Amino acid sequence: MHPLANSQDASLRARAASVVPGGMWGDQNAANLPQGYPQFFSRGDGCRVWDVDGNEYIDLMCSWGPVLLGHNHHEVEEAARRQNARGECLNGPTEAMVELAETMVGMIPHADWVQFSKNGSDATTTCITIARAGTGRRKVLVAAGSYHGAMPWCSPSVAGVTTEDRAHILTFEYNDVASLERAADMARGDLAAIIVAAFRHDFARDQEMPTPEFAASARAICDAAGAALIVDDVRAGFRLHPGGSWELVGVQPDLSAWSKAIANGYTLAAVTGSDRFRAAATQVFSTGSFWCSGTAMAAAVATLGIVQRDDVVGHLYRMGTLLREGMSDLSRRHGVAIRQTGPVQMPMILFEGDTDFSRANAFCAATLQAGAYFHPKHNMFLSMAHRPYDIARALVAADHGFRAAAAVRPSAP
Numbered sequence: 401m402h403p404l405a406n407s408q409d410a411s412l413r414a415r416a417a418s419v420v421p422g423g424m425w426g427d428q429n430a431a432n433l434p435q436g437y438p439q440f441f442s443r444g445d446g447c448r449v450w451d452v453d454g455n456e457y458i459d460l461m462c463s464w465g466p467v468l469l470g471h472n473h474h475e476v477e478e479a480a481r482r483q484n485a486r487g488e489c490l491n492g493p494t495e496a497m498v499e500l501a502e503t504m505v506g507m508i509p510h511a512d513w514v515q516f517s518k519n520g521s522d523a524t525t526t527c528i529t530i531a532r533a534g535t536g537r538r539k540v541l542v543a544a545g546s547y548h549g550a551m552p553w554c555s556p557s558v559a560g561v562t563t564e565d566r567a568h569i570l571t572f573e574y575n576d577v578a579s580l581e582r583a584a585d586m587a588r589g590d591l592a593a594i595i596v597a598a599f600r601h602d603f604a605r606d607q608e609m610p611t612p613e614f615a616a617s618a619r620a621i622c623d624a625a626g627a628a629l630i631v632d633d634v635r636a637g638f639r640l641h642p643g644g645s646w647e648l649v650g651v652q653p654d655l656s657a658w659s660k661a662i663a664n665g666y667t668l669a670a671v672t673g674s675d676r677f678r679a680a681a682t683q684v685f686s687t688g689s690f691w692c693s694g695t696a697m698a699a700a701v702a703t704l705g706i707v708q709r710d711d712v713v714g715h716l717y718r719m720g721t722l723l724r725e726g727m728s729d730l731s732r733r734h735g736v737a738i739r740q741t742g743p744v745q746m747p748m749i750l751f752e753g754d755t756d757f758s759r760a761n762a763f764c765a766a767t768l769q770a771g772a773y774f775h776p777k778h779n780m781f782l783s784m785a786h787r788p789y790d791i792a793r794a795l796v797a798a799d800h801g802f803r804a805a806a807a808v809r810p811s812a813p
């Protein structure tokens with residue numbers, strides 16, 4: 401294998417370094433990835449992406465979640481193009497908003513209404529604001545280490561965040577009923593909401609599905625206290641269950657936050673809620689200059705139509721199972737132990753004893769060179785465009801990755 405060409409990427413990084421703080425913001429900064437990862441991309445098609453130097457990869461990140469059906473999906477693109485030709489940003493919403501809201505109310509059992517915005521952070525923040533408006537209370541319980549967005553109440557960084565921004569946020573351990581009950585006791589008569597990720601998908605650690613006991617106790621605490629149960633389905637939405645991820649544990653939230661996969665890569669977020677919070681949602685002042693733009697909503701109508709028509713969740717499950725089984729097999733053959741956790745549709749692969757991620761980094765750098773885009777620390781994503789052939793290609797790349805990982809001594813015994 402030869403090192404990948406990267407002259408265009410290097411040149412764009414150098415230009416960005418002087419006009420964009422840090423060259424790139426947030427977790428999509430390629431400086432956080434092993435050397436060799438491109439920062440800039442030129443296009444995507446199906447389950448493949450091309451960087452600005454023309455290197456092609458099987459894409460296992462799917463734009464960090466938004467790409468559910470594959471890049472450049474013809475039906476979604478056609479719906480978006482048609483709406484775009486009529487107008488993207490008008491004086492109010494288009495018919496697509498009502499059609500999309502009707503579609504979501506039809507698909508998602510707890511949803512009696514839907515409100516749209518643009519990013520997952522808009523949706524989670526709107527959920528807690530509606531919960532506070534509806535209950536007249538202040539405290540919100542959040543699992544320690546869960547990611548709910550980049551707003552001051554939930555950002556993983558404390559830079560620029562004041563104590564007051566988080567004065568009414570209390571934490572608990574995901575899947576730990578006793579810890580959730582303790583946090584609820586601390587909130588006493590002031591509990592507005594519990595917000596929980598669809599499953600525990602924290603960065604750089606093993607993933608966990610919610611246990612039925614944990615989900616049921618979150619529901620029971622909210623019912624007893626008159627608080628809102630909020631499921632943050634921004635990352636997992638439409639990958640685990642078309643009706644919302646907590647359908648898998650049989651628990652209905654009062655409010656849910658959605659974004660990422662909803663419009664197959666077009667910019668859109670949504671809050672769904674039950675009738676109990678309809679009045680509060682009406683009172684809260686929610687708006688954004690682009691929150692009713694038509695193109696993304698038309699793309700979402702097409703995307704969710706396909707989710708209902710084509711058993712997208714089942715396909716992702718089958719592809720995820722192929723990848724997980726193939727990775728287990730390679731791990732055994734190379735004598736390099738890994739842990740694969742969470743739902744197969746959103747693969748999370750960590751190396752045993754790899755506390756400094758040196759094995760994961762070596763694996764990913766080699767895999768990238770062999771034409772597959774894995775991530776060393778974050779859960780990955782599969783799409784409807786991945787076929788068994790593509791998973792087999794990714795596994796051929798992973799074979800190179802395991803060879804590289806085997807050459808690195810594990811950092812912990």
Ligand SMILES: Cc1ncc(COP(=O)(O)O)c(C=O)c1O
Nearest residue numbers: 519520521547548549632634635
């Ligand atoms: C579970 C979860 N909630 C909220 C967010 C925030 O979404 P956005 O980055 O679109 O603001 C994310 C983003 O990764 C997420 O994974």
